[in-house]
Each structure stands twice: as structure tokens, then as C-alpha cells.
Amino acid sequence: MKKLIIAAAIIAAGVGGVSYANYVATQEVRAEVDKQLAMVSEQTGATFKYAGLSASVISKSVEITNMEVISPEGESVANVQSIEVKGYETDKISPHTSLDVKNLTLSKDFIATLPADTNAILASASYNLHSSLDYNEESGESDMVVKLNAKDVISFNMDIGLANSKPLMDTSLAMSKEQKQAGDTPLTYEQQLQQQTRMMQAMSKLEPRNASFVINNQGKLKELLESELSKQGMTIEQMQTMLAQQLEQAPITEEIASELTSFASGLNSLTVSAKLPEGQTMMEVNQQLMMLAGKPEELVKFINLEVKGD
Template sequence: MKKLIIAAVVAAAVGGVAYANYAATQEVKKVVDKQISALSIQSGVDIKYSDISASIFDSSMQLSDITVSNSLSNEPVATIDSIDVSGYEVDAIPPHTGFVMTNFRFSDEFLAQLPENSNNKLASTSYNVNSSLDYNKDSGDSDFALKVTANEVADVNFNLGLAKTTALMEASLAASQMQNEAADGQLTLEQQLQQQSKMMAALTQLEPRRINLSIADEGELKAVVDSFLTAQGMTHEQFKQVVAMQLQQVPVSEELVTAITNFVNGLSSFSVSAKLPEGKGMMEINQQIQMLMGQPEELAKFINLQASGA
């Protein structure tokens, strides 16, 4: 008897969760459809998906089998296997949000319209995008991470750490809420100007703390670069000479010169990072950087620059 009662409770709970997820999906669908409609108007493309689902446990949603087409000619532009968004909240600033786009690929029709000297390997490969934003409400710090993978070509990683981001988060939330409340997802000119003003004010409060950019070969990076150079009428040796000449004319640190030179020669990996002084806002740091532009080694010390290439 106890087993039957437990089974009944579990079944009811599962059924309740399933219904809650279904209800959440319907609400999310309304928001997504409105945002897609607004994006289509702005970009001139039609975006359609075959399925959408949402989960109440991690505030996540997934779009599947997405197609992007030209709104005028109706010709397909690209396809996407899926887009996953996690941590999204309509009326609050979440501590973590994630975005994953899987297998973005341009259509054959779109590729056929590219100029003959286009880099076909880079254009025809598939792309994965993975990004996240972590926000600490107590400290006001935020960490943004982005990874873009061009299948069999290269991985590109970008990371940014910021302090005093609360005002920016609040402005972003207000802008999102205003757009969701708009009848057609379109803001009036006055509303756009208001949001831009709030965003600009919030940006002035930011304190950049650290930044990192890295590139890693996934097998075909050299072939892609050489194909691009050939289309420009240049060999790889000529390219190396041009880069070396430009590096002599630009005031950059020896460490960065070595990293760039090694990367141009090997096209295997490249990484550059900076750790900025705490307690300094964007404007103050920019002013200091401008003052040190003619002193590359001093500038490298100021921003704690580290670079490597192979």
C-alpha cells in the first residue's frame, strides 16, 4: 500500500512538473515569437523553428531546427540545429545565463552567391557558439565568456571580467522588459533614446578588470589563411614579410611582437591577455593607455600584458 501511495505521489509530481514545463513553454513561445518578429523586421530575414521547449528547473529554453531565409526572395540563408538559452529571467537579473548555438551553417544557395575570391572553406564550414554571463549581485562583478568554433578550422575564445556592472545589468533588464511589453516588439524613437542614455551612463561606471583572447588551430586554419592570401595575390612568405614590416612601425611590446610573429609563422595558436588595475574606470584607463601609446613596454606593464604564439 505504501509503495502505491509513493508511486502515486511521484506520478503526480512528475505530471505537475510536465504541466509546468508545458505552461512555461507556451509563455516562452510568446516572448520568443515577439522577439523573432522584431528581429526579422530589423534584419530583413525570416526566422522559423520547428520546435520549442522550456524547463522550469533551470529557466532554460531550446529552439530546434531553425531556418533563416531572405524575407524578400524567400531563399534560404542558413540553418541551425538548435539554440539553447539557460538562466533567462523576464523580471530579474539572473546570476548566470548561457547561450549555445549548435551547427550554424550557410545554405548552398547563399554560398553560391558569394564572390569567386571568397574563402569557401571558412564560409562552408559549420559553426558552434557557446557564451555565458555570470553576475555577482553582492560585488557587482560580471564575467563574460565566448567561444566560437569553426568546425575543423579554429577555436576562438574571448573572456572579459568587469566590476561595477550593476547599473548596466539593471539598464539591460529594463530595456528587455520594455521591448517585451511593446505591442510589436518595436520601441518608439523616444524609448530607444531613453534606453541608449541609460546604457551610456551605465557604461561609464564599468571597471574593466581582465581580458583574454585566444585562437587555436583545429586542423585547417593554415589552409584557410593560405586560401585567403592566394585570393589577394599573396604568398604566405610575403604575408610574413608584410606583418614583420608593420610590427616595426607600430609601438608594441617585444613580447607581443614575438607572439604575433610566431603565430603568423606557425598558425597553430595565439593568446593575449591583460589584467587591468583595480579601482579605475573605463575613461581613466583609456586616458592612461593614450598617454603610454608611445611607450610600449610601459604600457605592457600597466595592463599586465601577456602574449604567446606558435
């Protein structure tokens, strides 16, 4: 019994310690978030208000809840249910980092001020965004994922795998540290040019390994397409006919043309994926693709291109 009491006391102390650490972290993060939002407000004139903010030292996460964006004129622009960041660290690139934005919606008053040709379906939709980065420092491989969902309308997913990404990660981290050291002092024009050059050099060393893009109908894709085509005086049937004619002349395989036609007819989902040769930079891959222009069968084989439409 005594041992059980001692064990319970240890657990309670541990929980209490974590809770206190989370409380301290929250206060520190709140100060930093407020500082960053103040800087954005100064640059844009917009105001950012939020109802809650919490931080966890265990999951290395920060969550902001019920944020409202207010225009310089004092009118509501958008509301966000929550913004959560996980895994980000100031002194290194974490093995896994992510950003989740839930239920971002534009206010009706703001939508009313948008240009007349703005798509009403997209403007009035509620958006969820997920982005993540998985990074292996030893191998230099990384995987980037972006998922954007316009609720009840359409969703788009992208997944890109890269090799030799360590130069880019190291450069990005170094630039972040430089900005932090500069504090509130903006970088000079020369410093910005130097950073851009370093970033371009690091990006040129990237080796694309695989990529996939997925579009899914979440309910109103057909309605969305109809509204956009009507602005050009076209119907979906006319678009499908025009696409069929273009595909007959396009330098693509019959299989891919068939899958694209299936997507245009069903408007349910479209998946495009590729697996690229190892040990080649993006520039080298592009050179190979240019050489294979007009040779669809060889091109498909070179990048292992797969297309699925429904």
C-alpha cells in the same frame, strides 16, 4: 513496503507536476517565440521555420531545434541544428545566463549568391556559438564569455571580467521592461535617444578587470590565411617577412614580438591576456595607456599583458 509505495507515489506526482509545468511553459514560450519571429519576419521579409521547441521550468531553459531561415524570395538561407537559451528571466538579471547555437550552416544556393570575394572556407563552414554572462548583483562583478567555432577551420574565445556593472545591468533591465510595456508599439525617436544616453552613461561606469582572447587552429587556419592573402597577391612567407619588419619598428617588447612571430610561423594558437588595475573605468585606463604609448615595458607591466603564440 507501504512507506516505499507512498514515497514512489510522491516522486511520481512530483515528476508528473514538473512534466505538466514544462508542458505549459513550452506552450507559453512557443507563443512568445512565434510572436518574436513574426516581428523579425515583418522587418526583414525572411521566414523562420522550426521543427521543435521545448522549455524547462527547472533549468529555466528554452530550446529550438532544426530551424530554417528562408529568404523573402522563398529560398533557403541557413539551417540551425539547435538554439538553446538558459537562465534568462524577465524581471531580473540572473546569476548565470547563456546562449548556445549549434551547427549553423549556410545553404549552398545562398552561398552561390554571395559576392565573389567571399571566403569559401568560412562560407561553407559549420558554426557553433556559445555566449554566457555570470553576474553577482551584490558585488556588481560580471564575467562575459563568447566562444565561436568554425568547425575544422578556426575558433575564437573571448573572456572579459568587469566590476561596477550593476548600473549597466539595472539600465538594461529597465529598458527591457519599458519595451515590454510598450508591447507592439515602437518606441519614439526621443525615447530611443533617451535609452541610448542612459546606456552610454551606465557603460561609462564599468571597470574592466581582466580580458583574454584566444585563437586556435581547428584544421584549416593556414588554408584560410593563404586564400585571403592570395587576394592581395601575397604568400604566407611574404606575410611573415613583412610582419617581422613591422615588429622591429613596433613599440612592443621583444618577448611579445617573439610570441607573435611564433604564431605567424606555426599558425596553431595565439593567446592574449591582460589584468587591469582595480578601481579604474575604461576611460581612465585608456588615458593611462595613451600616456604609456612608446613605453612598452611600462605598458606591459601596467596591464599585466601576456602573449603566447605557437
